[in-house]
Amino acid sequence: GDGDGDPLRAPRESMPYDVVIVGGGPAGLASAIRLRQLSASRGVDLSVCVLEKGSEVGSHVLSGNVFDPKALEELLSHENDGEGIDWAEALGESQDSVATPVREDRFLVLTEGGGLAIPNALLPGQLHNGGNYIISLSKLTRYLGELAESAGVEVYPGFAADEVLYGPSGSVRGVATKDVGIGKDGLPKDTFERGVELLGRQTLFAEGARGSCSERLMERFDLRGGRGADAQHYGLGIKEVWEVPEEKFRSGLVQHTLGWPLQTSVTDRVYGGSFLYHQEPNLVVCGLVVGLDYENPYLNPYKEFQRWKTHPSIRDHLEGGTCVQYGARVLNEGGYHSLPRLTFPGGMLLGCSAGFLNAVKIKGSHCAIKSGVVAAEAVYDALAEGDGAEERAVAATGAIDPDEECKEVTEYEERMEKSWVYDELREVRNCHAAFSKWGVGGGLAYAGLAAHVLKGREPWTIRHGASDSESTRPASEFDAINYPAPDGVLTFDLLTNLQRAGTYHEDDQPSHLRIRPGGDDVPRDVSVRVYAAPETRFCPAGVYEYVEGDELVINAQNCIHCKCCSVKMPGGYIDWTVPEGGGGPQYQVM
Numbered sequence: 001g002d003g004d005g006d007p008l009r010a011p012r013e014s015m016p017y018d019v020v021i022v023g024g025g026p027a028g029l030a031s032a033i034r035l036r037q038l039s040a041s042r043g044v045d046l047s048v049c050v051l052e053k054g055s056e057v058g059s060h061v062l063s064g065n066v067f068d069p070k071a072l073e074e075l076l077s078h079e080n081d082g083e084g085i086d087w088a089e090a091l092g093e094s095q096d097s098v099a100t101p102v103r104e105d106r107f108l109v110l111t112e113g114g115g116l117a118i119p120n121a122l123l124p125g126q127l128h129n130g131g132n133y134i135i136s137l138s139k140l141t142r143y144l145g146e147l148a149e150s151a152g153v154e155v156y157p158g159f160a161a162d163e164v165l166y167g168p169s170g171s172v173r174g175v176a177t178k179d180v181g182i183g184k185d186g187l188p189k190d191t192f193e194r195g196v197e198l199l200g201r202q203t204l205f206a207e208g209a210r211g212s213c214s215e216r217l218m219e220r221f222d223l224r225g226g227r228g229a230d231a232q233h234y235g236l237g238i239k240e241v242w243e244v245p246e247e248k249f250r251s252g253l254v255q256h257t258l259g260w261p262l263q264t265s266v267t268d269r270v271y272g273g274s275f276l277y278h279q280e281p282n283l284v285v286c287g288l289v290v291g292l293d294y295e296n297p298y299l300n301p302y303k304e305f306q307r308w309k310t311h312p313s314i315r316d317h318l319e320g321g322t323c324v325q326y327g328a329r330v331l332n333e334g335g336y337h338s339l340p341r342l343t344f345p346g347g348m349l350l351g352c353s354a355g356f357l358n359a360v361k362i363k364g365s366h367c368a369i370k371s372g373v374v375a376a377e378a379v380y381d382a383l384a385e386g387d388g389a390e391e392r393a394v395a396a397t398g399a400i401d402p403d404e405e406c407k408e409v410t411e412y413e414e415r416m417e418k419s420w421v422y423d424e425l426r427e428v429r430n431c432h433a434a435f436s437k438w439g440v441g442g443g444l445a446y447a448g449l450a451a452h453v454l455k456g457r458e459p460w461t462i463r464h465g466a467s468d469s470e471s472t473r474p475a476s477e478f479d480a481i482n483y484p485a486p487d488g489v490l491t492f493d494l495l496t497n498l499q500r501a502g503t504y505h506e507d508d509q510p511s512h513l514r515i516r517p518g519g520d521d522v523p524r525d526v527s528v529r530v531y532a533a534p535e536t537r538f539c540p541a542g543v544y545e546y547v548e549g550d551e552l553v554i555n556a557q558n559c560i561h562c563k564c565c566s567v568k569m570p571g572g573y574i575d576w577t578v579p580e581g582g583g584g585p586q587y588q589v590m
Contacts, residue, residue: 007188012176012197017047017154018383018394020174020200022161022213024052025061026137026365027351028206029144029153030075030372035380036151037078044384045395048153049198051177053160053561055582057145060208060561062239062329062590063137063365064275064287066102066129066254071369079147087143088133094146097139097589098280102129103252108313110259115313124451126361126428129254134279137365138590160578164213165197171406172346174199175213180580183508199400202379202409206350206372209234209332210563212576214353223340223349230464232355233334233432234567235272238305238540239287240497241589244321246282253278256362257314258440261307262290266441270294271333271432274308275362276317283589284317291333292468292538292568293436296478300537302328303483306491310484318490326492326500327590328540328562331364332357336422336429337464342413346406350375356421360428360447367421374419378412427456433464468567475532494542502586503541503560505579511556512579513543513565519573523552527570538568560585 019035021028032048039045054060069087076085088099107123108115120128149155162178174197181192205214210232218224224231255276262270271291278284288305308314332338332355339356342349351368358367383389392401416422431450435443450456465471486493505512515523527533528550535544541558543565561584566576 007192007194008179008182010194012194014197014199016199016394016398016400017049018200019046019048019202019204019379020198021048021050021204021206022175023206023208023211023353024050024054024057024145024155024157025141025206025208025351025368026144027368027372028204029057029141029148030071030369031204031206031350031376032148032153033144033151034075034373034376036148036153038376038380038384041078042380042384044390044393046380046384046393047395050148050153050155051159051161051175051198052155052157053578053581054157054584055586056142056157057155058138058142059586060584061138061141062237062327062587064277064285064362065135065137065365066277066363067099067133067135067137067140068363068366069133071366071373075369075373091135091140091143094143095139097136099133099135100252100278100280102132102134102254104250104254105129106253106255108255108257110257110311110313112260113312115257115259122448124360124447126358126424126451127256134252134254134277134285136279136589138587158582160581161213162195162578164216165199167346167406169406170345172203172217172344173406174203178578178580182510184510186510189508201383201394201400201404202407203347204350204375204379205347205353207353209330209352210566211353212578214349217344217347217349218340221344223344226341227339229340230334230337231467232332232338233464234292234330234468235289235333236292236301236328236330236538236540236562236564237287237289238302238328239285239326239590240323241325242284242286242318242321242323243282244284244318248284248317248320249282250278251280258444260311261304263440267439269436269439270299271435274314276314284321286314286318289331292330292564293465293471295471295473296481297472297475297531297534298478298481298537300481300483302494302540306486307483309490315490323492323497323500325587325589326497327585327587328560328564330563330567333359333432334464335359335432336425337433337461339425342416343408343410345408348375348409348412356425358424358428360431361424367424370419370421371416374415375412378409378415381411382407382409429456430458430462433462436465437462469569469572472531472534472568472570474530494540498541498558501541501560503558503584504586505557505559505583507557509580511554512577513554513556513559514575514577515573516575519571522571522573524550527573531570535565535569538564540564
């Protein structure tokens, strides 16, 4: 019926497409653009829509970013009747953002007051950045959004995919966006609007690392078990963008570090390191990535990052400058051993939703774009080839044929396995696990061996251990860590910095950070009593706090959608769901 008069159960309006793409990041937009290129060049038109939970395309995208342009150049070579597009020039014109060629590559191992530069000749080839560019990935994503729209893709920012829709046979048939206008009390307000069903013959999930729909799909279709994959491992990247005076600016400098503050001895097993890049015209972008398989619950990634900036070889770049933006996001670090199966009936996983980040190369966006292109080509072949393909296309008929059998496009995974993405990930497949096993000294030695001698040919596998949340050890085994107080000039307290992320959520809505059923006692009995409430330290947005010792308060409006809590929470008591579309951070130059 009409949902028995309950507006929360009223039937939803539905919109059919040939392909629905969840997530307007590099992978999703590359896929959308490639689908429209193929529609134009091969004659069978496919309709494509992209849903993006951020208020604009790019507003939830955060990355280093030193960009390897090969996948993007490949994608754009098909534009202008095969003449191609100069992406760096187009990015400058569209977004007033300069893609800065890398001119100097430095790699340091820091001690508390000093450090040691590692000669480039000793570094793995994958760490060399000649031919790469320092960019803002949120700006590049905005440009790709414009390109997609001009190619006929329907791009819907401010719409959050909340629910995966399944057909009678159990295959995926699309997604529904979140209802808006529900109050904290769970009741519809005057502004209530029911979500919309976006139905697709194929649905591509490109939600980034730890995507909320993607994680549910992996469970439902056993995509990890189906491939014998290890648990995914994650790092938390915390980043600031600074404007610096002319005399401090060194165009094209790329500097990475290991060692202090995360690793203070060669046996330290905390995985992670820092990045610092000089991007035209006067920006220094810097950040710290902390592997979330760390053991000490007193570790505070945000405060480690602030402390890192006080090191002479970092401070020198920032002094006299102004911090203009702050943000954080988890990234995949599991690599090859953690890749799930990529397809299921009715859809597939793209980019960081699948886990195509190369942690040794410290890059993921080139792999994400490539996966989007490969997915688009496989989907186009599946939907637009063969007799009657044109008559079945939603672009032609405006409806999905209810009798059409739902395909699992396994060709996508087969093509990815033959691509340079898998070659790249296979070569470094054991490096992250080696760090976890032998600490920074052994991990570095193994990375060198893998790069110069083994080149991915080693017949053995070093498996990843327990999941990141299971890696945390009881607080009784550690001493609390005393972090220096922020000075408000070089280092900042969290709430001051959080304003630089521009995060906003409609206040009167149910919390999107939900305690899982049966988990009500976990915060007090497990998190506080066993682990000394690590969520009050690992969340880079101050979402979780305890009042009167053990009463949990969730400040969901502070959330910057980094997904760290869904990875590291003791007992996994939080279910990260999407808030109303358009909520979250407003990244401009990340």
